Amino acid sequence: MTRPTPRAELLFGEADATPMSTDPTTVKPWSEARACLRTAPKALLSTVRPDGRPHAMPVMPVWADEAPCFATRPASRKGRNLAHNGNCVLTVTGPELDLVLEGVAVLVRDPAQQREVADAFLAKYQWGFALHDGSVHDDSLPGSPEYAFYRVTPLRAYGYGSDGLTATRWRF
Template identity: 80%
Template sequence: MTGPTPLAELLFGEADATPMSTDATTVKPWSQARACLDAAPKAWLSTMRPDGRPHTMPVMPVWADGAPCLATRPASRKGRNLAGNPHTVLAVSGADLDLALEGIATRLRDPGPLREVAGAFLAKYGWRFEIRDGAVFDDGLPGSPEYAFYRVTPVRAYGYGADGLTATRWRFS
């Protein structure tokens, strides 16, 4: 992520009476969380339906435009949910860290970021998108369906170590 490094801190303190570590040396660096998200072949995106019910679906994340990004069709349930309420959670499980990232999803419309995200999808998954008139299309599918790219700006994130005893919270300003 470009910009200042988020504040990393223990998620639990001694007063929490939890089996989680309260040793400050176990705080994970943001670079480890970012690497976990960047390497994940799939993540779980949680959005909110208009009636307040949660909706969670798998997505293929990429790191581009300085943050995690994803693609979805605008008319899909997650696309409609994000259009109505941009607050979201992106969760991944890695070999040494499980990560839940809370953020604000913003639909990308400018050609520069759209090209950058399309390039990240091509590099990571071999998924080719075409950009025409500020819109994103998958010409490899029948009917060349339209997609939307979203950038998830982190607000806070939680990381849990593979040992099950370490937890880190990152707060972004």
């Protein structure tokens, strides 16, 4: 599915930019943020505990269905948090861009989309997942533990250039 390109804009204006750039030519295109997400070997995922406290853990992101996706065990803290509240933040550091993506993580239930995510994990990390009647498993581990795939729908994102002086906000 093709998603509309988000609107990119300077994060800071003249009144609050010091020392950040206010030059509109420094706005990064979404394609750079997408490339950062696609190639990152890991990301930090921040979720919300049922009592409102934050929780952050590393995940291995993949790009599928035109969005970042990740896997977790349903009984893990992040899995339980997401079952209660899908709001999350993915943070990725790349050579040209540091990216903070705010969004909503949704469980991938459609078998075709599960296959796409599983294929992305195999291609990027050589991590094979087996799909059994709508559930996701790692058959290479004892007991074939169950996993869940999540797709993050971005709401807004912030990119900071490697120069430390440029910042872009994307609104979806």
